[in-house]
Amino acid sequence: xxxxxxLTELAQRKRYVVEVASRRYDLGSWRRTERxxxxxLNEVYLAETSRGNFVIRxxxxxxxxxxxxxxxxxxxxLGSRGLPVDExxxxxxxxVAAEIDGELFSVHHCIRGSVYPSPRDVTGARITNMxxxxxxxxxxxxxxxxxxxxxxxxxxxxxMYTEDPDRLRERLKNLPTTDRAVESAVxxxxxxxxxxxxxxxxxxxxxxxxxxxxxxxxxxxxSDGVSGLFDWDLLCNGPRLFDVVVASNDLARTIAGxxxxxxxxxxxxxxxxxxxxxxxxxxxxxxxxxxxxxxxxCLLLVxxxxxxxxxxxxxxxxxxxxxxxxxxxxxxxxxxLSDSLNDLAAIDSLMASVDSNIFPDP
Numbered sequence: 638x639x640x641x642x643x644l645t646e647l648a649q650r651k652r653y654v655v656e657v658a659s660r661r662y663d664l665g666s667w668r669r670t671e672r673x674x675x676x677x678l679n680e681v682y683l684a685e686t687s688r689g690n691f692v693i694r695x696x697x698x699x700x701x702x703x704x705x706x707x708x709x710x711x712x713x714x715l716g717s718r719g720l721p722v723d724e725x726x727x728x729x730x731x732x733v734a735a736e737i738d739g740e741l742f743s744v745h746h747c748i749r750g751s752v753y754p755s756p757r758d759v760t761g762a763r764i765t766n767m768x769x770x771x772x773x774x775x776x777x778x779x780x781x782x783x784x785x786x787x788x789x790x791x792x793x794x795x796x797m798y799t800e801d802p803d804r805l806r807e808r809l810k811n812l813p814t815t816d817r818a819v820e821s822a823v824x825x826x827x828x829x830x831x832x833x834x835x836x837x838x839x840x841x842x843x844x845x846x847x848x849x850x851x852x853x854x855x856x857x858x859x860s861d862g863v864s865g866l867f868d869w870d871l872l873c874n875g876p877r878l879f880d881v882v883v884a885s886n887d888l889a890r891t892i893a894g895x896x897x898x899x900x901x902x903x904x905x906x907x908x909x910x911x912x913x914x915x916x917x918x919x920x921x922x923x924x925x926x927x928x929x930x931x932x933x934x935c936l937l938l939v940x941x942x943x944x945x946x947x948x949x950x951x952x953x954x955x956x957x958x959x960x961x962x963x964x965x966x967x968x969x970x971x972x973x974l975s976d977s978l979n980d981l982a983a984i985d986s987l988m989a990s991v992d993s994n995i996f997p998d999p
Contacts, residue, residue: 647672647959650680651670651672651682654670654680654682654693654695654742655667655670655682655684657735657737657742658684658693658735658742658744661728661729661730661735661737661742662691662726662728662729662735662744663688663729664684664686664687664688664691664726664744665686665687665688666686666687667684667685667686668685668686668687669684669685670682670683670684670685670693671683672959673692674958674959674960674961675754675854675868677951677952677955678697678698678793678794678870678955679694679695679696679697679698679870680694680695680697681693681694681695682694683747684744689746689747690747690749691726691744691745691746691747692723692744692745692746692747692867693742693743693744693745694742694743694744694745695740695741695742696734696740696741696742696743697793698789698793698794698870699741699789699870700741700790701741702732702733702734702736702741704786704789704790705725705733705734705741705743706733707784707786707787708725708787708869708872709724709725709733711781711787711846711869711872712724712725712869713725714777714781715774715777715778718777718780720773720774720777720866721748721863721864721865721866722748722865722866722867723745723746723747723748723865723866723867724745724746725743725744725745725746726744726745726746728744745867748857748864748865748866748867749857749859749864749865750857750858750859750864750865751857751858751859752853752854752856752857752858753853753854753858754853754854755853755854755891756852756853756887756888756890756891757891758853759853759858759888759891760861762861763853763858763861763863764888764910764913765913766858766861766862766863767853767856767858767863767884768881768884768885768910768911768913768914768917769913769914769916769917770856770863770866771848771851771880771881771884771914772914772915772917772918772921772923773917773921774848774866775845775847775877775880775918775923776918776921776923778845778846778847779843779844779845779846779877779923781846783874785874787846787872787873787874788872788873788874789870789871789872791873794870794871795808795811795812795943795947795948795950795951796850796871796943796944796947796948796951797849797871797873797943798847798849798871798873798875798879798939798943800834800839800875801834802827802828802830802831802834805827805830805942806824806827808947809823809824809827809947812947812950812951813950813953813954814950819946819974819978822946822978822981822982823942823946823981825981825985826938826941826942826981826984826985827942829935829938829985829988830935830938830939830942833932833935838928838931838932839876839928839932839935841926841928841929842876842877842878842928842929842932843876843877843878843923843925843926843929844874844875844876844877845874845875845877846872846873846874847872847873847874847875847876847877847879847880848866848869848871848872848880849870849871849872849873849875849879849880849883850868850870850871850883851866851880851883851884852883852884852887853887853888855867855868876929876932876936878925878929878932878933878936879936879939879940881910881911881914882933882936882937882939882940883940883944884910884914885907885910885911885914886907886937886940888906888907888910889903889906889907889910890903891906892906893905893906895976895977895979895980895983896937896980896983896984897976897979897980897982897983898979900983900987911933934984934987934988935988937980937984938981938984938985938988941977941980941981941984942977942981944977945973945974945976945977945978945980945981946974946977946978946981948973949970949971949973949974949977950970950974952966952969952970952973953966953967953970
C-alpha cells in the first residue's frame with residue numbers, strides 16, 4: 638500500500654465518521670473535523686460545529702451499549718460534583734451511542750483548554766494543580782456506587798490495573814516477545830507484586846474508581862489551572878495511590894529521566910508531586926495512611942510492568958497512528974522496554990535496601 642493510498646483511505650474514513658455523527662446527533666452545521674492521534678485503540682476525532690466543539694469516538698474498548706451507558710452515568714455523576722469531564726452527548730434517539738455496522742460511535746463534550754502530550758510542557762504550577770485535581774477526583778469518585786461493571790473488559794487492555802498476579806502472567810504470555818531475559822525480569826517483579834497483593838498492608842489501601850492513566854496528556858489546562866479530565870479507557874476499581882504513582886512517576890521522568898538513571902534526583906521530583914497530592918487530601922480530610930506511603934515501591938513495580946514493559950510490547954502489534962512509521966513505532970517500543978526493565982531492577986534494589994521507606998511522611 639502506498640503512502641498516498643493510505644492518506645486517501647484516512648480521508649474516506651473521516652468522511653464516513655462525519656456522516657454517521659451528522660445523521661445521529663444534532664450538532665448543528667459542521668465547520669471542520671480532524672482526526673486526533675492520541676490513544677492507542679479508539680478512533681478519535683475533533684469536530685467544530687455551529688453548536689460548539691465535540692469529540693467523536695469510535696469505541697474499540699467499550700464494545701456494548703451497556704458499557705458506554707455505565708460510563709456515561711459515571712461521567713454525569715462527576716459533572717454533578719463540579720468536576721469538569723468529557724460527558725457524553727445523547728444521540729437523536731436519546732441513546733448514549735450510535736451503533737452502525739457493528740461499530741459504536743459516541744460524542745463527548747470537548748473540554749476547553751490546552752493539552753500537553755509531553756510532561757516537558759507542563760509548568761510547576763500546572764503540575765501542582767494537576768495533582769490537587771487528582772485528589773479532588775478521588776474524593777468524588779470514592780462516593781460513587783460500587784458497581785464493578787463500570788470497568789471495561791480488559792482482554793484488549795494489557796495495561797489495565799489488576800491485582801491478580803496470574804492475570805499479569807497470562808498477559809505477558811499473550812504479548813509478542815520470546816526474550817527469556819524479559820520474561821524472567823517481569824516474572825520476578827510479578828512474584829514481588831503478588832506477595833504485596835496478598836498482604837494485609839495492601840488490604841488497608843484506600844480504594845476508589847481510579848482513572849488508570851492519569852497523565853498530562855489526558856488533562857486539559859486553562860492557563861495554569863486544570864479545566865478537565867478525559868480518556869476513561871482504563872477506569873477501574875483499585876487503590877487510589879496507583880493514580881498518584883502513575884502521575885508522579887510520569888512527571889518525575891521529565892527532569893530526572895527513568896528512575897534507574899538518577900535515583901536521587903528522580904526521588905526528589907517524585908516526592909514533590911506526591912506532596913502536592915497529599916496536601917490536598919489533608920485539606921479534604923482524606924489523608925494518606927501509613928500503608929499507602931509504604932506501598933509506593935510495590936505500586937511503582939506495577940506501573941513499570943503495565944505502563945512500561947507490557948505497553949512497550951503491546952505497541953508492536955497495534956496499527957500505526959496517522960503519520961507514524963513502522964520504524965518510529967519500533968524505536969519507541971524498544972526505548973520504553975529498555976527503560977522499564979532497568980527501572981524494575983532499580984525498584985527491586987530500593988525495596989531490598991535498609992531504607993525501604995523511600996518516601997517518608999512529608
